[in-house]
Amino acid sequence: MTNLFEQAKPIIKTLKQNGYEAYFVGGSVRDFVMGRDINDIDIATSAFPDEVKAVFERTIDIGIQHGTVLVLSGEDKYEITTFRTESTYSDFRRPDSVQFVRSLLEDLKRRDFTMNALAMDENGKVYDYFEGKIDIENKVIRAVGIPSLRFNEDALRMLRAIRFQSQLGFQIEEGTLLAIKQNAENLNYISQERITIEFEKILMGKHSNLALQSLVESGLASCLQELSNFHNSLTRVNFDTLETIEEKWAKLFIELKIDPKLFLVKWKCSSEKICKVKSLVNCHYDVLNSGWTNRILFNYGLETSLSVEKLKLGRDSNRAYIEGLFQKLNLKSKQDLAIRGQDLIGWTNQKGGPWLGEMIEKITDEVLNGYLVNDKEKIKEWVLSNMI
Ligand code: ATP
Numbered sequence: 001m002t003n004l005f006e007q008a009k010p011i012i013k014t015l016k017q018n019g020y021e022a023y024f025v026g027g028s029v030r031d032f033v034m035g036r037d038i039n040d041i042d043i044a045t046s047a048f049p050d051e052v053k054a055v056f057e058r059t060i061d062i063g064i065q066h067g068t069v070l071v072l073s074g075e076d077k078y079e080i081t082t083f084r085t086e087s088t089y090s091d092f093r094r095p096d097s098v099q100f101v102r103s104l105l106e107d108l109k110r111r112d113f114t115m116n117a118l119a120m121d122e123n124g125k126v127y128d129y130f131e132g133k134i135d136i137e138n139k140v141i142r143a144v145g146i147p148s149l150r151f152n153e154d155a156l157r158m159l160r161a162i163r164f165q166s167q168l169g170f171q172i173e174e175g176t177l178l179a180i181k182q183n184a185e186n187l188n189y190i191s192q193e194r195i196t197i198e199f200e201k202i203l204m205g206k207h208s209n210l211a212l213q214s215l216v217e218s219g220l221a222s223c224l225q226e227l228s229n230f231h232n233s234l235t236r237v238n239f240d241t242l243e244t245i246e247e248k249w250a251k252l253f254i255e256l257k258i259d260p261k262l263f264l265v266k267w268k269c270s271s272e273k274i275c276k277v278k279s280l281v282n283c284h285y286d287v288l289n290s291g292w293t294n295r296i297l298f299n300y301g302l303e304t305s306l307s308v309e310k311l312k313l314g315r316d317s318n319r320a321y322i323e324g325l326f327q328k329l330n331l332k333s334k335q336d337l338a339i340r341g342q343d344l345i346g347w348t349n350q351k352g353g354p355w356l357g358e359m360i361e362k363i364t365d366e367v368l369n370g371y372l373v374n375d376k377e378k379i380k381e382w383v384l385s386n387m388i
């Protein structure tokens, strides 16, 4: 077993010593079976939330209504969730109620895909009631139970199937795919926040090209509000060689000629992310207009410029070229300019106003283009002779 499981063993043992069942469940067991790196582990137990809290000294309620308690142990924290079943779903997204149960099998039945419905005990024994291991071996994503019913309970699962395809490169099993096609429209009931999380994971997956193909073919793409008009072009976009989510968004907006801001606001992205994506897209168009100028490199900075170079060429080969241009800049940021607005006021005896900013921009241009040395005295001479 990997370190994370080893570290968490005492938690499982403590629950067992107190008469409860406890297992590792979900994605971490799937990734372990596949030999993939494991990021975070989830533990499921027959103990009810109050019972979990009684067993451990330090706990935090993080989702007690869903049965999840956070257990703190030394530096580590573990999410422990009570086995549960979910009752009828009337709104395609949330169960009408959640019942805590004592049976592992009941808990695994409510999970989305067979590969995610695995449990493992502290000795490494895997519990696989739905042939998840065979599906993993065959690289297949298959709904647990009757796919249509499962997607009717929670329509987000359809998008999750595609995101697992993007992360793992698996095929979606025929019956599962058919049910997605039949139920795609129910995606409209899902909140934008949940859709955005899964869609970003699709973009970030190693197999995003394959997943985007499925997204379109399954009909899900035409149910993604702002993307619905573009679903035919979506598969054209190649995200290979791009790394950050901002680069991937930018590529999408450039290829599909979409305004990033309006889109990302609707898709509930953070303003920080919107800002970054906007500047990638703007920088891209500036370079398209005029090639790499000193002004563009200065305005957008090295990091954005390197990303844009990747967007343009679809490969990273000119990194050294951009770095070279940036190194040669006489100014690398606004702070590098040898004068401030206050200097201009002092030299000219004029009040502050919009002219200050304009003058600083002019001086910046002169310095960037090599017509003026970035030296306080030299700039003063230039200003005084240009003001008259
Ligand atoms: P990742 O490695 O990306 O975190 P994961 O499989 O752990 O993948 P999570 O979203 O963290 O995915 O969910 C943890 C587990 O909870 C899943 O493996 C699955 O068993 C179950 N699960 C999560 N969301 C759903 C859902 N909408 N419907 C049914 N089961 C779900």
Ligand code: MG
Residues within 6 Å of the ligand: 026, 027, 028, 040
């Ligand atoms: Mg997880």
